[in-house]
Amino acid sequence: MPKTDMMxxxxxxxxxxxxxxxxxxxxxxxxxxxxxxxxxxxxxxxxNHPEPIVxxxxxxxxLGVFDKSCSLWDSTSLISRINRNETDTVxxxxxxxxxxxxxxxxxxxxxYDVTVAPLTEAYGFGSGTRATEPxxxxxxxxxxxxxxxxxxxxxxxxxxxxxxxxNSIAQGYSADVLARYLEKRGIEDYLVEVGGxxxxxxxxxxxxxxxxxxxxVEGNYSPGADLQVILALSSEGLATSGNYxxxxxxxxxRPVHHSIDPRTGKSTVNEMLSAxxxxxxxxxxxxxxxxxxxxxxxxxxxxxxxxRKLAAYIVYAAExxxxxxxxxxxxxxxxxxR
Numbered sequence: 001m002p003k004t005d006m007m008x009x010x011x012x013x014x015x016x017x018x019x020x021x022x023x024x025x026x027x028x029x030x031x032x033x034x035x036x037x038x039x040x041x042x043x044x045x046x047x048n049h050p051e052p053i054v055x056x057x058x059x060x061x062x063l064g065v066f067d068k069s070c071s072l073w074d075s076t077s078l079i080s081r082i083n084r085n086e087t088d089t090v091x092x093x094x095x096x097x098x099x100x101x102x103x104x105x106x107x108x109x110x111x112y113d114v115t116v117a118p119l120t121e122a123y124g125f126g127s128g129t130r131a132t133e134p135x136x137x138x139x140x141x142x143x144x145x146x147x148x149x150x151x152x153x154x155x156x157x158x159x160x161x162x163x164x165x166x167n168s169i170a171q172g173y174s175a176d177v178l179a180r181y182l183e184k185r186g187i188e189d190y191l192v193e194v195g196g197x198x199x200x201x202x203x204x205x206x207x208x209x210x211x212x213x214x215x216x217v218e219g220n221y222s223p224g225a226d227l228q229v230i231l232a233l234s235s236e237g238l239a240t241s242g243n244y245x246x247x248x249x250x251x252x253x254r255p256v257h258h259s260i261d262p263r264t265g266k267s268t269v270n271e272m273l274s275a276x277x278x279x280x281x282x283x284x285x286x287x288x289x290x291x292x293x294x295x296x297x298x299x300x301x302x303x304x305x306x307x308r309k310l311a312a313y314i315v316y317a318a319e320x321x322x323x324x325x326x327x328x329x330x331x332x333x334x335x336x337x338r
Contacts, residue, residue: 030205038063039171040073041195047182048189048205054182062181063174063194069093070170072117082155083117083163090153097166097173097283098150104287105145108303112291113262117165118142120260123267136265143262172197172239172286179282191233192282198238199282208232210336216242216274216315217323228274229313230336237282241289242274242315259293270296271316273323278311278331297326304328 032052034045036059045059069091071077079094081087090098097114104112122134147158175194179201182190191200191209200209215228231238243259259268275292279285288310292300297316304310311331318324327335 034059036060036063039067039071039174039195041171043175043178043192043194045178045182045193046191046204047187049187053185054187058181059178062178066093066170066174066177070097070166070174072165072167079164079166085157085160088155090150090155093173093177094155094166095150095153097169098148098155098164100283100287101166101169102145102148102150104291107306108291108295110145110262111294111299112168112287113143113145114164114166114168115143115145115147115162116260116262117163118161119262119265120165120167123260134265140265143265168290169283169287171195172199172237172282172284175199175282176237194282196240197282197286198233199236200233201235203234208234211238213240213274213276213313228315229276231276231278231313231331231334232336233278233334236278236280237285238276238278239282239285239289240274240276241286241293243268243272243293259290261294268294270294271318272296272300273315273317275300275315276313278334280309284310301326 030048030050032047032049032054034054034056036043036056038060043059043063045054047054067074067077069078070093072080072083074080078087078091082090082094101112101114105114118139119134122139142159142161142163147162148164149156171194175192175197176199178192178194179190179199182192183201189202189204191198191204198211203209209232210230211233212227212230215226217226241259260266261268272293275289277285277289277292279288288303288307292303292312292314295303297314300312300314304312308330310328311334312326312328313331314326316324316326
């Protein structure tokens with residue numbers, strides 16, 4: 001990926017989860033780490049195994065194949081070709097992302113929608129050029145999850161101009177893809193982090209994996225430098241979405257956030273500062289964190305009531321401007337002392 005694209009994409013990381021060291025005295029011979037660059041961000045893998053059987057060569061190769069499938073920044077990727085109507089056949093990566101995305105779209109009455117590509121590009125959060133004054137009415141004619149249908153590995157569109165943006169789900173899914181590879185190689189204890197989205201298995205040498213969540217304040221651009229909370233995870237996925245890093249001020253001085261409301265076609269404006277979600281997989285955590293940021297606090301609580309497999313740590317702005325926290329009951333047990 002070109003450096004300009006990398007810098008631009010780095011801004012899309014709503015919030016990063018920093019892996020907190022908690023394994024003093026662990027035998028060095030069994031702990032292995034992989035660090036790399038992918039999807040315009042960084043990735044980090046920790047696993048325990050007698051031998052270093054997985055290297056950056058393997059993981060870079062897997063993520064390279066993934067980008068050829070789901071990256072909007074690559075004009076030759078499969079998703080880019082689907083958006084240009086050059087093919088109607090999806091691969092496993094896109095199929096699994098779309099299946100979950102369409103399920104969430106139905107559950108949320110369209111509040112979660114991966115057909116927002118024309119809007120994200122118009123606002124400057126995609127691979128296209130930002131429009132000074134987006135023509136929302138015209139763009140909204142191209143948005144709506146019901147305009148696409150997935151049957152097996154064939155995708156159809158009711159309007160050929162409809163385009164798909166998997167950025168709200170693909171990073172979490174790519175972490176899951178790496179985890180599958182580790183398990184295929186017989187690795188049982190691991191943590192995979194891609195741009196802040198996490199999936200972990202089993203334990204960290206018999207203890208939970210400890211993950212730090214960044215405080216959602218403007219200017220907090222260094223992951224791990226200013227933590228809001230530390231969570232203990234075991235065999236689950238985690239993702240955080242927030243509006244305090246990926247935003248800009250338009251020509252009229254209005255803040256424009258990357259979370260786009262597909263019902264209005266406008267940047268989401270609500271009390272949400274960040275939403276951290278724990279789910280059975282990273283792809284689910286990623287998608288639900290995005291959905292909660294758009295939904296707002298009260299609707300997020302209803303989402304949690306309907307989905308007991310989810311846990312959430314939400315930071316929001318109260319009416320008096322102070323920062324408040326909502327923690328679901330099943331998240332409280334994961335909070336660690338500093």
